[in-house]
Amino acid sequence: AQKVTQAQTEISVVEKEDVTLDCVYETRDTTYYLFWYKQPPSGELVFLIRRNSFDEQNEISGRYSWNFQKSTSSFNFTITASQVVDSAVYFCALISGTYKYIFGTGTRLKVLA
């Protein structure tokens, strides 16, 4: 069975703080892909990153960074020096075997000025 767990329902931080969003996944497949999407209040999911199961290198893109650890089945997302514009719901998703996305329930991030 495939499953994505985002245990943090909602997180509030003050602007300029760092924040980490957790994602834990389950799959029996050895080949799979993990994604992070951002859903701002406008409702449109915006693609942030894709990782395949054979590439455990961490990635940094500006203030965003991702930590992929197969040993703990986690794919965590860190925002450094958060800004109000980062306020959104963030979804972690998994594809393995079929082409069907399995989304987590999302983490609502509120960045307060």
Added chain:
Amino acid sequence: EAGVVQSPRYKIIEKKQPVAFWCNPISGHNTLYWYRQNLGQGPELLIRYENEEAVDDSQLPKDRFSAERLKGVDSTLKIQPAELGDSAVYLCASSLGGGSAYEQYFGPGTRLTVT
């Protein structure tokens, strides 16, 4: 480049009425997806098209939901009759191909309220 276009953005109907949603994917994207997103949840796939062929409709409630993608471009999702539990946001997405490596691009969604 234009993104995924959906209409209408909002729809309010009474239960037992029919409703239809329209989606125009990104030009050149062969794969089209319809998702339903309930409040506080992640999107759940309803149906996936490769060109005009529905290749995965296992999650589509076929007694009341139907979809089509004529000519392999835009698509329509229909509900008839609607039930109270159908209230949700219906998202359309497209990708270059159906493989796992392709990220999906989402439209803004249609928020359906059934009263």
